Amino acid sequence: MDIVENRVVIIGGSVAGLVAAALFGEFANVLIIEKDLQPAELQIGRSGIPQDQHIHSMLEGGRVVMERYLPGFTETLISNGSRPIDRSNDVAWFHHNEWKLRYKDGGLVYLQPRAVIDQSLIACLVAKLHTKIEFQYGARVTGLLFDENRVSGVRLSNGVEIKCTLVVDAMGKCTTFPKLLQVTPKTVTDKINVSYSTLVFEFPEEVTFDADAYIVHPTETLNRGAVVNRINATAVANGTPGCSYVICTQFGYGEAARVHHETVEEFFNTLKTLPERIIYTLLQQGKAMTAKPSAYLFDKQVHRHWHSVEAMPDGAISVGDAVCCTDPVFGRGMAHAVMGINNLFPLASELVKGGRCAEARLVLFQQGVDPIPRDSFMFNVVNQFLFWVFRAQAHSPEVSRTLYRVAHYESSPLIMLNVMFIARVLWFGSIRQWVY
Numbered sequence: 001m002d003i004v005e006n007r008v009v010i011i012g013g014s015v016a017g018l019v020a021a022a023l024f025g026e027f028a029n030v031l032i033i034e035k036d037l038q039p040a041e042l043q044i045g046r047s048g049i050p051q052d053q054h055i056h057s058m059l060e061g062g063r064v065v066m067e068r069y070l071p072g073f074t075e076t077l078i079s080n081g082s083r084p085i086d087r088s089n090d091v092a093w094f095h096h097n098e099w100k101l102r103y104k105d106g107g108l109v110y111l112q113p114r115a116v117i118d119q120s121l122i123a124c125l126v127a128k129l130h131t132k133i134e135f136q137y138g139a140r141v142t143g144l145l146f147d148e149n150r151v152s153g154v155r156l157s158n159g160v161e162i163k164c165t166l167v168v169d170a171m172g173k174c175t176t177f178p179k180l181l182q183v184t185p186k187t188v189t190d191k192i193n194v195s196y197s198t199l200v201f202e203f204p205e206e207v208t209f210d211a212d213a214y215i216v217h218p219t220e221t222l223n224r225g226a227v228v229n230r231i232n233a234t235a236v237a238n239g240t241p242g243c244s245y246v247i248c249t250q251f252g253y254g255e256a257a258r259v260h261h262e263t264v265e266e267f268f269n270t271l272k273t274l275p276e277r278i279i280y281t282l283l284q285q286g287k288a289m290t291a292k293p294s295a296y297l298f299d300k301q302v303h304r305h306w307h308s309v310e311a312m313p314d315g316a317i318s319v320g321d322a323v324c325c326t327d328p329v330f331g332r333g334m335a336h337a338v339m340g341i342n343n344l345f346p347l348a349s350e351l352v353k354g355g356r357c358a359e360a361r362l363v364l365f366q367q368g369v370d371p372i373p374r375d376s377f378m379f380n381v382v383n384q385f386l387f388w389v390f391r392a393q394a395h396s397p398e399v400s401r402t403l404y405r406v407a408h409y410e411s412s413p414l415i416m417l418n419v420m421f422i423a424r425v426l427w428f429g430s431i432r433q434w435v436y
């Protein structure tokens with residue numbers, strides 16, 4: 001194939017690749033190359049994203065970006081079975097040995113199996129770009145083409161060469177882009193070692209729930225927790241209308257807290273040991289839909305400093321988890337990935353021609369950077385403050401609202417420097433505990 005003016009090839013057809021396609025599709029033709037076969041409707045368990053079997057909630061900041069580039073996305077998501085819930089009122093959250101306050105926050109979080117998000121993005125992308133977008137499923141990129149000091153295309157495992165003006169690496173955390181480019185970006189890793197174990201449960205119609213999501217957080221003495229999200233029957237492959245469904249994920253940090261289950265019984269056995277039994281009691285009224293829980297081990301956070309590579313060729317950038325992936329327990333990965341892509345908007349018309357890639361790498365690096373070094377004194381101060389914030393959240397809706405706005409990417413963390421906010425945090429999170 002000859003080089004086509006302004007043609008973007010995206011490697012990886014998951015969240016970051018799909019949203020990058022929506023952005024670059026405004027300026028160029030786009031081809032998405034995905035090594036997995038085209039997923040059937042609502043299919044989970046695709047090998048390219050093994051994490052898709054586990055809980056995936058979507059935060060407001062991420063949804064807003066998806067809606068910006070794919071108008072109608074939210075409506076499609078809901079019609080495909082997503083469950084928008086009030087992130088405070090509809091969530092029962094046990095944290096630091098107490099239940100969080102539940103109040104009408106108005107901010108939403110979207111609950112669904114991961115496949116619902118990907119399917120909705122694909123549908124909206126096709127509707128938006130029509131003939132400007134192509135997908136090649138079951139095709140693996142194994143090489144890059146170079147034209148002097150710029151990347152000018154990709155080579156597939158079957159030897160087919162595809163020329164383009166920009167190659168976007170959206171291959172996720174285990175990207176092979178450094179190998180393909182023969183460069184070694186500086187990579188900062190943090191050991192996390194959090195293990196996931198997940199089951200979907202079906203409930204008869206008469207069972208009632210007093211929340212749409214339940215979270216039992218690890219405590220100082222037990223490094224294990226669990227999350228339950230209610231999901232709609234339409235979002236479950238073979239779901240029965242009228243029945244209720246929940247997806248439950250248990251997670252544990254470090255070797256001692258490893259949650260590995262071979263059977264449903266083992267799943268219940270560890271659930272029983274959590275500091276609050278609410279999830280155990282709830283799930284006993286339902287029936288597990290599979291005999292064996294699915295497992296996932298997230299070993300480390302990875303942040304690749306692509307901008308630091310000397311003599312990095314033009315015509316190539318990385319996005320999403322290929323740049324920065326963080327502890328999944330905070331449920332922020334997708335939002336973080338698409339907000340990084342949103343930050344590329346001012347450069348996009350030049351990027352599709354293969355230019356300004358160095359600037360784009362810097363923009364994405366800065367988004368992923370921890371503002372405070374982990375081994376510094378300030379880091380410990382901030383951590384202590386956050387501990388008080390979480391405790392205060394159980395008593396003060398004002399503190400809770402601010403925390404949610406920051407954690408869900410709706411506001412800058414700087415709003416936490418407000419004097420009234422700090423005063424409430426100190427009172428409800430610390431001093432009040434001593435007074436009473």
Ligand SMILES: Cc1cc2nc3c(=O)[nH]c(=O)nc-3n(C[C@H](O)[C@H](O)[C@H](O)COP(=O)(O)OP(=O)(O)OC[C@H]3O[C@@H](n4cnc5c(N)ncnc54)[C@H](O)[C@@H]3O)c2cc1C
Binds near residue numbers: 049170325
């Ligand atoms: C257990 C777990 C739970 C999580 N829960 C949440 C949550 O609740 N909320 C949230 O926002 N985030 C969550 N995340 C994070 C989220 O899954 C990721 O941040 C997100 O999927 C990153 O998207 P991505 O497109 O960058 O990469 P990925 O989703 O990893 O996709 C990479 C894609 O590239 C394809 N690919 C790889 N190599 C090639 C190649 N050579 N050729 C062609 N295609 C290739 C793969 O098949 C895959 O489709 C969770 C993560 C984990 C591990």
